[in-house]
Amino acid sequence: MLDGVALPVGAMKVLLNVIKRSHAKTMMGLQDELELASRVILNFANRELGTRSQIPLRSGCELFRRYITRCSLDFPDFTECMKEILNRGEAFASMSLTARNKIAEHGSQFVRDGQTIMTHGYSRVVAKLLVRAAAVERRNFNIVVLEGRPDGGGAKAASLFSEAGIPTTVVLDSAAAHVMERCDLCIVGAEGVLENGGIVNKVGTYALGITAKALGKPFYVAAESYKFARLYPLNQKDLGGTKGLGGGGGKSKAGGLGGFYDTTTEKGEPRRIELGEGVKVEDHPVDFTPAEYISLLFTDLGILTPNAVSDELIRLYQ
Structure with a gap:
């Protein structure tokens, strides 16, 4: 479902309910409750949904907790502070819900008539962007989507694009380099946007980024700011997850x-x-794509270069 609620946003709503039902008498007590709730959410997601959910969920929970508890110094009275925390929590959750719409507005401007666009697997935010480019911006373009094994996410995305009236072709993951020469650009989503400007995404994204750079094709990433994570992997081994x-x-x-x-x-x-x-037999769910292969990031904070990510993380966590 294109407009389905993202896992991190759902987690924020759970944390908001924890605040509403909290009996804490101090900020430290509230923070302990939120930290415990975050661990429960992460453990449940890891058990039921697998490791791919960990980075966006963890960063979303951390950003939410950081954002709402900043006001503790401005409101010495805990009762008044709790009111402000609830207001901030509601605002942050609402802002996160509209993130995809903002990203679609920014990114759809980069889609032009007559282009062939390659994407990988199924990303709701990429789908939102491309459907907007076709339906709202009235752009006529073609999509090539990699099949996205092992879960077949590309086939799911292709069905959605076809329903939106966009000419779509599904190709083998291993055919990415073969097909890239007839594509004009690549747009992918991200499980996490990292402090070094790189991204973690569905396995195969790294190879796609290398291929795009080798053939001189722009490689764009569409990702919500609640996926910005304070992680700094240096190589694929740092991700684990085999x-x-x-x-x-x-x-x-x-x-x-x-x-x-x-x-x-x-x-x-x-x-x-x-x-x-x-x-x-190994099945790596995600891989790490270094910043050097990324042209621009379309986010709800605006259009960013990979170098700007660390500055945005500092601002978000200040």
């Missing part, structure tokens, strides 16, 4: 060894390949 291959890509046996791999024949017929017991 697991046994699952989802649309197959299923591994215990320990990530052996199992099977689902694919298709040259005629497009389903085929299952049995893997030997000694075959190790």
Whole structure:
């Protein structure tokens, strides 16, 4: 659903309800309650939704807590402070709900008639941007979307774009470089925007960024500011998150060894390949794309260069 509530925004609403029902008598007591609630949210998301939800959820919770508790120095009386905290909490949650609309307004201006745009997997904010460019800005363009294995997010996005009347083609993830030469630009979403200006996103984004730079194509990122995270990975190992291959890509046996791999024949017929017991299977849900491969970021704070992200994080956490 294009207008579905993002996980971090849902978490903010939960934290807002914690504040409304709090019996804390001091700011420290309230902060302890919010920190506990944040841990419960993160643990639940990790158990039910997997590791991809961790970065945006963690940064959203931290920004929310930071934003609402800034007023403690301005309101020495705790009762008055609680009123202001609730006001700020409501304002921050409402602002976050409208983030996608602002991003779509900024980013749709970069879409031109006759372009072919490549995207990767399924991102609600990218979908919002491209649908706006077609429906509101009246741009005529084509979309090439990578299939987004193992969960097939690209196929989901393609269905949405097709319903919006945008000519769309789904291609294999491994065909990104082959198809890139006929594309004019790339737009992807992000699970997290990092302090060094890079992003964490669905695996395959890094390869797409490298390919776009090699062929001189602009590489844009659309992401909400509540996904700005105080993280500074230096390489892919810093992300962790490796697991046994699952989802649309197959299923591994215990320990990530052996199992099977689902694919298709040259005629497009389903085929299952049995893997030997000694075959190790990995499924990396996300990867890290360094800032050097990113042209611009479309955010609800405005259009930013990767170098500006650290300044915005300082401002958000001050």
